[in-house]
Amino acid sequence: MKIVIVGGGAGGLELATSLGRSLGRKGKAEVLLLDRAHTHVWKPLLHEVASGSLDAETEAVSFRAHAHYNSFNFKVGSICGLDRKRKVIHLSPLLDDGEEILPQREEAYDYLVLAIGSVSNDFGIEGVADNCIFLDSISQAKTFQHHLLNRFIKLNRDLGRAELNRKLHVVIVGGGATGVELSAELFKARQWFSTYGLRNVLPEHLQVSLIEAGPILLPALSERISSAVLTELERLGVSVHLSTMITRAEKNALITKDGTRFDADLMVWAAGVKAPSFLCQFDGLETNNANQILVNPTLLAKNSSSVFAIGDCAGCEMIAADGKVHWVPPRAQSAHQMASTVAKNIQNLQAGKPLVTFTYNDYGSLISLSDFTAFGRLMGGLSTGSLKVEGRIARIAYVSLYRMHQIAIHGWFKTLLLTLSDKINRFIRPRLKLH
Numbered sequence: 001m002k003i004v005i006v007g008g009g010a011g012g013l014e015l016a017t018s019l020g021r022s023l024g025r026k027g028k029a030e031v032l033l034l035d036r037a038h039t040h041v042w043k044p045l046l047h048e049v050a051s052g053s054l055d056a057e058t059e060a061v062s063f064r065a066h067a068h069y070n071s072f073n074f075k076v077g078s079i080c081g082l083d084r085k086r087k088v089i090h091l092s093p094l095l096d097d098g099e100e101i102l103p104q105r106e107e108a109y110d111y112l113v114l115a116i117g118s119v120s121n122d123f124g125i126e127g128v129a130d131n132c133i134f135l136d137s138i139s140q141a142k143t144f145q146h147h148l149l150n151r152f153i154k155l156n157r158d159l160g161r162a163e164l165n166r167k168l169h170v171v172i173v174g175g176g177a178t179g180v181e182l183s184a185e186l187f188k189a190r191q192w193f194s195t196y197g198l199r200n201v202l203p204e205h206l207q208v209s210l211i212e213a214g215p216i217l218l219p220a221l222s223e224r225i226s227s228a229v230l231t232e233l234e235r236l237g238v239s240v241h242l243s244t245m246i247t248r249a250e251k252n253a254l255i256t257k258d259g260t261r262f263d264a265d266l267m268v269w270a271a272g273v274k275a276p277s278f279l280c281q282f283d284g285l286e287t288n289n290a291n292q293i294l295v296n297p298t299l300l301a302k303n304s305s306s307v308f309a310i311g312d313c314a315g316c317e318m319i320a321a322d323g324k325v326h327w328v329p330p331r332a333q334s335a336h337q338m339a340s341t342v343a344k345n346i347q348n349l350q351a352g353k354p355l356v357t358f359t360y361n362d363y364g365s366l367i368s369l370s371d372f373t374a375f376g377r378l379m380g381g382l383s384t385g386s387l388k389v390e391g392r393i394a395r396i397a398y399v400s401l402y403r404m405h406q407i408a409i410h411g412w413f414k415t416l417l418l419t420l421s422d423k424i425n426r427f428i429r430p431r432l433k434l435h
């Protein structure tokens with residue numbers, strides 16, 4: 001049996017690791033992970049990479065090395081097509097500076113798991129794709145960090161020439177978790193630029209505007225958390241603009257529906273996600289409005305007995321607490337839980353047992369405002385209600401989400417060592433990545 005998993009993110013890497021250990025190691029199946037990148041960085045860390053407070057290289061997991069230690073194979077490749085009749089996927093040519101390293105090629109499978117995540121949704125708004133930075137991948141987060149550093153260097157020179165009213169203005173569109181958390185991270189980062197040699201730059205020279213089309217921040221969370229986050233962001237100095245709809249982006253400016261213009265040095269678009277658009281024409285697999293592949297409760301794609309989809313690219317319906325049908329939200333915890341169900345189902349298929357169905361358990365939501373504070377609600381456990389958490393406890397719960405992901409891919413012992421090495425790195429490394 002050959003299992004091909006495409007996408008080694010929050011869901012795909014956990015799945016490949018679990019199947020490698022359970023089936024690959026015992027020679028019961030061949031497990032192959034494919035990803036367009038060579039390394040994995042947990043996506044919820046990208047805003048920290050973007051602000052420079054986290055060095056992606058120290059957090060990155062090399063797919064090849066990880067595959068070697070966990071009894072699965074890894075190949076680099078970007079999926080671009082599917083032939084369900086022949087049970088093959090198509091991979092785009094692999095290019096290096098225009099030079100073809102590998103041609104367009106095929107990979108055969110018995111069972112295929114699509115775990116390719118999501119991309120930012122620009123809702124087709126004019127100029128956004130060309131002028132805003134998205135935080136969909138590690139390379140985009142690094143691009144933002146690079147631009148931020150260079151803009152600060154330029155600002156330092158301008159302030160030295162007595163252009164005293166110059167500021168660096170970052171505008172972030174989208175008041176969801178990514179926009180909120182990035183705003184707070186930037187406020188942490190700004191303290192370090194003058195410490196690390198850009199002497200003319202003071203913290204107040206960074207201005208951050210957060211623009212949200214809806215009437216509240218973090219609409220998916222409770223009103224209490226939403227207003228607490230708003231108060232905290234404004235206390236830090238973020239200019240929050242609610243009920244403000246962007247209708248056009250230009251080079252260095254965003255224009256709202258009522259014609260207001262936000263001039264900006266850097267613009268980040270974080271206003272929602274959708275699955276990659278090529279999934280809409282993927283050999284007849286059904287998709288929803290967000291391009292997600294519709295799946296059955298077993299997480300097999302509708303009308304398929306050999307293609308699974310998990311994580312942000314899967315359209316999975318659930319009955320929510322309000323009794324209504326909703327889509328399972330695009331979150332790391334959804335990808336993690338779906339990976340566990342598909343691991344079980346593939347083991348059951350291998351053993352000739354019936355498939356289990358997926359139930360989404362909402363363990364709560366946490367929002368971290370960098371080192372300043374955190375807010376959230378934790379669900380389940382002994383109570384059926386939710387527990388509101390704030391400050392240090394919420395921050396510990398937030399960090400433990402990443403530790404859970406590390407445990408799923410590295411095991412307890414290595415995660416303990418990684419936690420220890422993070423503590424040491426905080427002591428021996430600069431607080432901000434400056435290259």
Ligand SMILES: Cc1cc2nc3c(=O)[nH]c(=O)nc-3n(C[C@H](O)[C@H](O)[C@H](O)COP(=O)(O)OP(=O)(O)OC[C@H]3O[C@@H](n4cnc5c(N)ncnc54)[C@H](O)[C@@H]3O)c2cc1C
Pocket residue numbers: 006007008009010011012034035036037040042043044045046047077078079080115116117118135136177178310311312313330331332333334335366
């Ligand atoms: C800044 C930020 C903060 C977030 N914070 C939180 C949070 O606090 N809590 C939370 O629950 N969620 C958070 N999320 C959402 C969370 O990161 C995603 O829901 C989760 O990563 C989805 O997991 P996934 O496995 O579906 O996809 P991903 O983790 O995105 O992985 C997709 C993988 O597929 C690969 N890939 C993509 N296209 C192709 C292709 N064509 N061919 C081959 N490989 C491909 C990518 O390289 C990647 O490795 C955050 C997201 C962002 C961007």
